[in-house]
Amino acid sequence: MTGHIQGSAAGGVAASAAVEISDLSKVFNHGKPNEVHALDGIGLSIETGSFVSLIGPSGCGKSTLLRLIGALTAPTDGTVLVNGKSADQARLDRDYGMAFQTSGLFGWRTVTQNIELPLQLMGWNKLDRKNRAAEMLELIKLPEFGDHYPHELSGGMQQRVAIGRALSFQPSLLLMDEPFGALDEMTREHMQTEVLDIWKKTGKTVVFVTHSIPEAVFLSNRVIVMSPRPGRIAADIEIDLGARTFDTRESQRFFELITQVREVLRFDEDSR
Amino acid sequence: MIAKALRSAAPAVLLGAGGLVLWELILLVVNPDGFVLPRPTEILGSLIENFTEILAAAGTTGFIVITGLVGGIALGVVWALLVSQFRIADEMLTPLAVALNAIPIIALAPIFNAWYGLLSPTSNQAIVVLLVFFPVFVNTSKGLTSVGAIELELMHSYAASKWEITKTVRIPNAMPLFFTSLKIASSLAVIGAIVAEYFGGRQDSLGQFIVQNAASSRYTEAWAAVVAASTMGILLYFVSGGFERVATPWRRDVDVVG
Numbered sequence: 038m039t040g041h042i043q044g045s046a047a048g049g050v051a052a053s054a055a056v057e058i059s060d061l062s063k064v065f066n067h068g069k070p071n072e073v074h075a076l077d078g079i080g081l082s083i084e085t086g087s088f089v090s091l092i093g094p095s096g097c098g099k100s101t102l103l104r105l106i107g108a109l110t111a112p113t114d115g116t117v118l119v120n121g122k123s124a125d126q127a128r129l130d131r132d133y134g135m136a137f138q139t140s141g142l143f144g145w146r147t148v149t150q151n152i153e154l155p156l157q158l159m160g161w162n163k164l165d166r167k168n169r170a171a172e173m174l175e176l177i178k179l180p181e182f183g184d185h186y187p188h189e190l191s192g193g194m195q196q197r198v199a200i201g202r203a204l205s206f207q208p209s210l211l212l213m214d215e216p217f218g219a220l221d222e223m224t225r226e227h228m229q230t231e232v233l234d235i236w237k238k239t240g241k242t243v244v245f246v247t248h249s250i251p252e253a254v255f256l257s258n259r260v261i262v263m264s265p266r267p268g269r270i271a272a273d274i275e276i277d278l279g280a281r282t283f284d285t286r287e288s289q290r291f292f293e294l295i296t297q298v299r300e301v302l303r304f305d306e307d308s309r
Numbered sequence: 310m311i312a313k314a315l316r317s318a319a320p321a322v323l324l325g326a327g328g329l330v331l332w333e334l335i336l337l338v339v340n341p342d343g344f345v346l347p348r349p350t351e352i353l354g355s356l357i358e359n360f361t362e363i364l365a366a367a368g369t370t371g372f373i374v375i376t377g378l379v380g381g382i383a384l385g386v387v388w389a390l391l392v393s394q395f396r397i398a399d400e401m402l403t404p405l406a407v408a409l410n411a412i413p414i415i416a417l418a419p420i421f422n423a424w425y426g427l428l429s430p431t432s433n434q435a436i437v438v439l440l441v442f443f444p445v446f447v448n449t450s451k452g453l454t455s456v457g458a459i460e461l462e463l464m465h466s467y468a469a470s471k472w473e474i475t476k477t478v479r480i481p482n483a484m485p486l487f488f489t490s491l492k493i494a495s496s497l498a499v500i501g502a503i504v505a506e507y508f509g510g511r512q513d514s515l516g517q518f519i520v521q522n523a524a525s526s527r528y529t530e531a532w533a534a535v536v537a538a539s540t541m542g543i544l545l546y547f548v549s550g551g552f553e554r555v556a557t558p559w560r561r562d563v564d565v566v567g
């Protein structure tokens with residue numbers, strides 16, 4: 038049923054591709070009784086500067102795909118090119134900023150020290166680190182919380198710090214796996230607006246995993262809908278909402294796109 | 310802050326004082342000659358009477374305790390670092406540590422005396438080192454290895470080296486457990502030193518003081534030395550706590566119910 042609303046993913050290698058994935062497969066526990074075919078024959082090209090969401094039922098391989106892009110796990114078959122190099126080379130070149138469902142902040146470091154951690158590892162001097170951390174605190178709207186420890190922050194604030202840390206060294210690619218999954222609806226919408234704001238300011242390429250259809254539609258240029266067992270791309274939907282404003286969430290087009298994504302997910306469910 | 314510390318210590322002090330008064334009163338009634346168990350006031354009297362001798366003995370024992378603690382902590386920490394860094398070290402050194410710990414270490418005291426000489430403090434230090442090593446090793450290596458997958462993946466994404474991960478993640482992560490082990494180790498060190506001294510070592514030690522006075526039925530004097538040893542254990546416990554506060558500033562103001 039692929040090709041339902043297939044985009045241009047199958048086209049030639051675009052010069053400006055941040056991520057170029059071809060014929061990618063991932064099998065866990067190969068040859069054992071608990072073998073899982075997590076991904077099968079994935080082809081995907083992500084343009085530099087775009088905001089792409091991965092959505093699909095639980096277990097369809099969204100996280101696995103993100104982890105393969107981020108060189109946190111190795112493919113069983115196929116290739117992942119990031120900025121024209123292997124994913125692992127991109128990792129060594131510090132091309133990735135990552136944020137997950139839990140913030141992964143280090144409890145023994147203050148907010149500022151957490152944001153400075155990647156910079157410290159990259160050998161930045163103290164003053165540059167301090168200045169960049171201050172910039173990041175502005176960006177994530179927590180300028181007064183630099184000296185707080187993570188446990189003194191709310192869940193949403195911790196996620197913002199994690200995003201600030203991921204952006205601190207200006208990686209070209211931001212990989213996020215359900216970063217707002219643990220937040221309440223209000224905080225979530227607020228964070229979405231902030232992430233879009235940050236995305237516009239920094240011009241990064243973002244790959245974003247989510248369970249929420251409205252979230253995917255609101256944030257992205259492009260929504261990749263995945264289907265499970267084995268994980269495949271079921272649809273590749275262009276999102277033409279234009280500049281997001283306060284009214285976007287109530288616009289006709291927003292609901293049409295949500296319906297479009299939902300129908301792919303449902304059709305996929307029915308057809309198995 | 311001092312007022313707060315005093316307030317939090319008050320219940321313990323009250324309980325201790327109440328217990329001592331009770332002890333004193335009961336013994337006044339049932340055991341006025343003080344042969345089996347002396348009264349607190351008698352022990353205190355003996356402590357004052359023999360103050361210089363007990364202080365000197367405490368100095369000798371204290372030296373054994375401190376040097377043994379430092380040696381045991383160093384051994385435990387280095388061992389834990391090796392095990393957390395290298396798989397081969399884990400496979401070889403972890404079973405060795407467990408095997409070492411299975412030895413009844415105190416039972417080695419007479420053997421060590423034969424090695425190092427009956428009057429040498431070295432055998433006592435060796436006992437303390439061995440006793441202290443294991444809890445420090447077990448807790449520290451647990452702390453060094455129990456780092457979350459997300460934290461490790463983040464460090465991986467920063468292309469951090471193994472040593473950078475150890476320095477910036479594993480070691481801070483191990484701090485709370487290390488200090489827990491330090492508190493256990495400091496009381497073990499006092500016990501180990503004194504029991505080791507029962508078997509040999511310098512003659513002016515707390516262990517020898519207890520043995521000799523008990524042998525000539527001077528139980529009150531023996532008790533006075535026990536009090537000195539307990540004081541040393543309590544002091545060490547609080548010193549460990551002080552180090553902990555300095556080394557783990559992020560845990561100071563955690564507001565937890567209970």
Ligand SMILES: Nc1ncnc2c1ncn2[C@@H]1O[C@H](COP(=O)(O)OP(=O)(O)OP(=O)(O)O)[C@@H](O)[C@H]1O
Pocket residue numbers: 065066073074075093094095096097098099100101102248
């Ligand atoms: N490390 C692993 N070892 C074995 N199997 C794994 C591993 N990681 C993922 N899988 C399997 O691969 C499949 C895809 O998992 P993945 O985590 O990518 O799903 P997901 O789409 O992110 O799901 P969710 O929405 O619940 O997060 C699942 O069947 C899962 O059990």
Ligand SMILES: [Mg+2]
Pocket residue numbers: 099100101214
């Ligand atoms: Mg997932």
